[in-house]
Structure formats: C-alpha cells, structure tokens
Amino acid sequence: xxxxxEYRDPALARTLVAEVTQLADGLAARRGRALQIMEVCGGHTxxxxxxxxxxxxxxxxxxxxGPGCPVCVLPMGRVDDCVAIAEHPQVIMTSFGDAMRVPGxxxxxxxxxxxxxxxxxxYSPLDALALAQQHPDKEVVFFALGFETTMPSTxxxxxxxxxxGVRNFSxxxxxxxxxxxxxxxxxxxxxxxxxxxxxxxxSMVIGTRPYEFIAQRYQRPLVVxxxxxxxxxxSLWMLLKQLDEGRCEVENQYKRVAGDAGNxxxxxxxxxxxxxRDFFEWRGLGSIAHSGVRMRxxxxxxxxxxxxxxxxLKIADPKSCQCGxxxxxxxxxxxxxxxxxxxxxxxxxxxxxxxPHPPGAQRGASGCGMRA
Amino acid sequence: xxxxxPGRIVAITHAPNKLAxxxxxxxxxxxxxxxxxxxxxxxxxxxxxxxLVHVGFAMSRIxxxxxxxxxxxLHSLGEAQAEIAAMRQAGTGNANATAIGGLS
Numbered sequence: 001x002x003x004x005x006e007y008r009d010p011a012l013a014r015t016l017v018a019e020v021t022q023l024a025d026g027l028a029a030r031r032g033r034a035l036q037i038m039e040v041c042g043g044h045t046x047x048x049x050x051x052x053x054x055x056x057x058x059x060x061x062x063x064x065x066g067p068g069c070p071v072c073v074l075p076m077g078r079v080d081d082c083v084a085i086a087e088h089p090q091v092i093m094t095s096f097g098d099a100m101r102v103p104g105x106x107x108x109x110x111x112x113x114x115x116x117x118x119x120x121x122x123y124s125p126l127d128a129l130a131l132a133q134q135h136p137d138k139e140v141v142f143f144a145l146g147f148e149t150t151m152p153s154t155x156x157x158x159x160x161x162x163x164x165g166v167r168n169f170s171x172x173x174x175x176x177x178x179x180x181x182x183x184x185x186x187x188x189x190x191x192x193x194x195x196x197x198x199x200x201x202x203s204m205v206i207g208t209r210p211y212e213f214i215a216q217r218y219q220r221p222l223v224v225x226x227x228x229x230x231x232x233x234x235s236l237w238m239l240l241k242q243l244d245e246g247r248c249e250v251e252n253q254y255k256r257v258a259g260d261a262g263n264x265x266x267x268x269x270x271x272x273x274x275x276x277r278d279f280f281e282w283r284g285l286g287s288i289a290h291s292g293v294r295m296r297x298x299x300x301x302x303x304x305x306x307x308x309x310x311x312x313l314k315i316a317d318p319k320s321c322q323c324g325x326x327x328x329x330x331x332x333x334x335x336x337x338x339x340x341x342x343x344x345x346x347x348x349x350x351x352x353x354x355x356p357h358p359p360g361a362q363r364g365a366s367g368c369g370m371r372a
Numbered sequence: 373x374x375x376x377x378p379g380r381i382v383a384i385t386h387a388p389n390k391l392a393x394x395x396x397x398x399x400x401x402x403x404x405x406x407x408x409x410x411x412x413x414x415x416x417x418x419x420x421x422x423x424l425v426h427v428g429f430a431m432s433r434i435x436x437x438x439x440x441x442x443x444x445x446l447h448s449l450g451e452a453q454a455e456i457a458a459m460r461q462a463g464t465g466n467a468n469a470t471a472i473g474g475l476s
Contacts, residue, residue: 001397003378003422003434012446015453043375096427124428126404149376153429156406160389201376204424204432227375230446237449256439257376257424257432266407266431 003256007228013056016233021058023240027194028060035061036192036329037239040182041199042069043227051229061236064329067181067285068199070146070174071098073327075281075317078174079104081310082143085172086117088308092135093119094128095143105315109143125157125171132161132169141304145174149201151293152266155273158295158302172304173295176280178202179210180291186218188328195239197232198224200254205270207262211250219248226254273299281314284323376426378434381405387415394425405430 028034039045045065048054054063067073083104086093093109100110100121113119118138122128125142132140144154154171161169178199185191198211203224211222221242225235235253242249252258273295280292295303317323325331379396390406392415408423408430409415423430 001378002380003439006439006443007446009446012450015450016446018453019449046375124403126428149431150427152407152431153404153427156404156429201424201426201431204376226442231442234442234446234449253442256435256442259432259435263407263432265410269406 004228007226007230008051009230012230013233016230016237017056020061020233020236020240023237023244024058024061027240027243034059035194035240035243036064037061037195037197037236038064038066038185038193038329039197039225039232040066040068040178041197041202042072043199043201044197044225044232045069047227047229047232053229053232062332064193065326065333066196067185067282067327068147068178068202070150070176071102072323073176073282073284074099074102074145074174075283076103076105076315077281077311077313079108080106080315081305081312082172083107083109083112083117084310085141085304085308086112086119087115088139090139091118091308092131092138092140093117093143094122094131094140095119095145096123097121099143099145125154126160129157129161129164129166129169132166133164136168138168139307140169141308142169142171143174144171145176147176147178147199147202148205148270149199151175151270151274152205152263155269158273158299159269161302162299167301170302170304170307171295173274173293175274176282176292177276177290178206180288181282181285182211182214184285184288184291185328186214186220188330190330191328193220193329195220195243196222197235197239198222198250200224200226200231200258203252203254203258203262205263205266208250208252208258208260209262215248215250221248222250224250224252224254224258226257272296283317284321284327286324376424376431378422379403379425379430381418381421381423381430383419384415390415392418392430394423394430396425401428403428403430407431408433 024035048063079102085091101108109119128140128142208224214220214222221239223235223238225231238251238253274293275296276290277292277294279287279289281287300306322331322336326333326336377396379394381392382395383393385391385393385402391402392405393400394403403425405418422434424432
C-alpha cells in the first residue's frame with residue numbers, strides 16, 4: 001500500500017533501533033534511570049505492539065501508553081446512559097465497532113443488543129445518517145466518541161443532517177479533547193515522563209501549535225508521529241536527539257499528513273457544532289476540566305442527551321482498577337493488581353474486556369483492561 | 373475507529389455535497405471530501421489525490437513531497453549507519469589498524 005509499505009522496511013528499522021539504543025543508553029546512564037517516553041495515542045500503542053517495537057527497545061527506554069484511546073477511557077456511567085437510550089423501543093443505536101464491547105456498570109452495547117435492543121455497527125457517522133433517512137419512523141442515535149480526529153466527521157454529519165432537514169437523527173456526544181488531558185498528565189505530581197510521541201491524526205486536525213506549551217512551560221519535547229513502524233522509530237530518534245542535545249521543542253515527523261496549522265474546514269465544523277464542557281469524567285483519570293465537548297444549544301434537536309432522558313449517574317471505577325497509575329506511567333501495566341485476571345473476572349469487576357481487535361487488543365492485553 | 377488509511381480519489385460522485393469515490397487497496401467507497409477542498413484546490417481537481425481516509429471522510433491530502441523527504445531522511449540514516457559500521461569494521465580490522473597506526 002502506497003504511503004505505508006515504504007515505512008515498514010526491516011533493514012531501515014534495524015538501523016533506527018541501533019541509533020535509538022545508542023542514544024537511549026547514553027541518556028539513561030547520565031540520568032541514572034531508564035527513559036520514559038509516552039505515546040499519547042492508542043494508534044501508536046497499536047503499532048508498537050503489532051510490529052514488536054516494544055521488544056526491540058533496550059532496557060534504557062520504556063514506553064508509557066498514554067490516555068489516547070477514547071474507548072478505554074470512557075467511564076461506565078456514560079455507557080450506562082448510552083444503553084438506556086438504546087433500550088428505548090423507537091431507537092436504533094449506532095456506533096463504531098470498537099465501542100460495542102465497552103462495559104457499563106450493568107452491560108455493554110453488545111449485551112444490550114443480545115437482550116433485544118436495536119444496536120448496529122457502522123463504519124461512518126454518515127452511514128448512521130443514511131440509516132435515519134431509510135427509517136423515518138425510528139430515532140437513529142450515533143454514539144459519538146473519539147478525540148479531535150473523529151470530531152470533524154460527527155460535526156459534519158450533524159451539519160449535513162441539519163441541511164437535509166433530517167429530524168430523526170441525533171448524537172450521544174462523548175467526544176474528548178487531547179490538550180487538557182495531556183496537561184492533566186503533566187500536572188501529575190512525581191511525573192517521570194521524559195518526552196512525548198504526539199498523536200498524528202489529532203494533529204492532522206488541530207495542527208502542531210497547541211502543543212507548544214508542553215515544550216515551553218513543562219520542558220518536555222514532543223514529536224508528532226505517523227503510524228507506521230518506521231514513523232514511530234524515526235520519531236523516537238528525533239525525540240532522543242532533542243534530549244541528547246538539550247533541546248526541548250515540538251517537532252513534526254508526520255508532515256506528509258499533519259500540517260502545522262491543522263485543518264481549517266474540520267476545525268470550523270467542530271467550532272460550529274460543539275462547545276467545551278466544564279468537566280468530563282474519564283475512566284482511571286477521574287474528572288478533567290474542559291476535556292470534553294457537548295453540542296451547542298443551536299443543535300439541541302440533534303442532541304440525544306436532550307432528546308432522551310438518561311440516568312446520568314456517576315459510576316465510580318472499580319476499586320481494583322489502577323488504570324490511572326498506568327496511564328501516568330507511575331505503574332507498569334504488569335504491576336496492575338488485576339493484570340492477570342481472566343476475562344470473566346474482569347467483566348464481573350466492571351473492567352473493560354480484552355478486546356479482540358485493535359487498537360483495544362493491545363491495551364486490553366494487559367489484563368487491566370486498558371493498557372498493555 | 374481512530375485509524376486512518378491512505379486511499380486515492382478516483383471520481384467525484386456529487387460535487388455540490390463534496391462527495392467522492394475513493395479506492396483503498398482495491399476497495400471502493402463514497403467519502404466526504406469537504407476537509408480537503410478550498411478555493412485553491414476545488415472539488416474537480418481532487419481526482420487522483422492521495423488522501424488519508426478516516427470514518428468516511430478524507431481528512432488530509434497526503435503531501436507526496438513531504439512523504440519523500442521523510443523517506444530520504446530514513447534512507448540517509450541507513451546509509452550513515454552502514455558507513456559507520458564499515459568504518460568500525462575497518463577500525464577493528466587487524467592489519468589495517470596497524471597500517472593506519474603506522475601512517476600517523
């Protein structure tokens with residue numbers, strides 16, 4: 001596949017691993033500890049595990065798997081609300097396949113479907129809109145989740161529904177934003193992370209400038225990275241070069257896709273449809289100020305939270321859950337209390353299951369349900 | 373959900389709604405291209421463009437020149453590494469080491 005295969009060359013990967021190893025060994029020796037590099041995005045976690053990059057790294061470099069998996073960080077209360085909407089007899093609930101298995105305090109969407117609710121997997125929110133046009137007697141709800149990568153697609157779908165005058169389509173909005181989240185991690189006491197691999201597809205939407213504060217105020221370098229194995233390795237090398245030379249900058253390895261200014265039509269659609277929430281609840285991280293968005297009042301007719309009554313209960317994370325410590329790099333996934341638990345026990349405890357397909361598979365493989 | 377995949381626009385299917393047919397590894401699907409068009413690059417110029425496709429939307433036009441530059445950096449790293457490896461090997465070589473030492 002063009003723009004993918006070129007970035008999978010094993011010989012070049014070996015070269016980069018050698019370079020990264022040399023730099024990491026030197027830096028770790030000077031610091032007296034292993035380097036911790038956080039890949040913010042779940043897509044990067046996926047590449048790191050799929051191509052075995054974790055196993056190619058020297059002991060002097062550890063990956064910390066960041067919060068950038070919208071499925072993993074969704075709290076149970078929001079899933080409960082979604083299930084409550086799905087169980088309404090008039091409703092066809094739609095979402096991406098990844099969202100189907102996330103457990104609520106009682107059941108997942110998949111389990112709601114097994115119990116008789118009309119729950120359907122779609123590839124695109126546009127498919128959900130088409131479904132609404134095909135079923136004018138039903139209310140089609142799209143369970144919208146994801147960071148800025150996915151936000152333009154749902155915003156544009158709502159704008160299209162408005163333009164077409166479709167009245168039986170709405171969003172259950174659970175979109176979250178990356179900057180307040182990374183800031184919350186940076187504000188964690190005893191933070192050990194030495195640098196960040198920046199999320200390539202979020203950056204394609206928001207650009208690279210919103211990260212400047214990370215380099216300037218928090219003195220941590222960040223390299224926006226692509227998703228092929230050589231992209232990750234090259235970005236790591238760029239990050240370690242910065243640390244080695246005492247620089248602290250925002251650099252962009254993924255320039256072929258993500259421009260520094262972001263995508264103007266996408267940002268415009270987001271701004272039209274969504275507004276920032278005061279707080280949004282995260283699994284593992286708790287409540288983070290300004291980290292989520294909701295639909296503007298002008299789009300109330302397309303807002304499932306306004307159209308349907310939802311329980312809106314805050315469900316605490318299970319006591320055994322240590323996702324928060326893992327997310328901030330304080331614990332390795334294997335140190336999590338429930339790392340070795342089986343699928344059934346995790347389900348009983350209300351922890352996310354091991355998901356059979358990426359990116360969740362990598363995170364779920366840890367057994368703590370979120371992180372590998 | 374969060375992953376994007378490169379595809380090539382093969383036809384415009386509905387210009388006013390900014391819809392186009394994209395081909396990803398032989399699979400065709402209609403997508404929305406509103407995020408990659410502007411006055412400088414209108415809808416009718418998009419056929420043949422390589423784009424990053426995400427949940428039914430073209431989210432970015434892939435910049436072939438930047439893609440090439442990234443690959444060049446990677447290859448130059450590879451060449452530099454090969455050069456250094458060759459130098460190391462030569463440096464640790466028995467007779468050569470003596471010979472070089474002798475010359476200095």
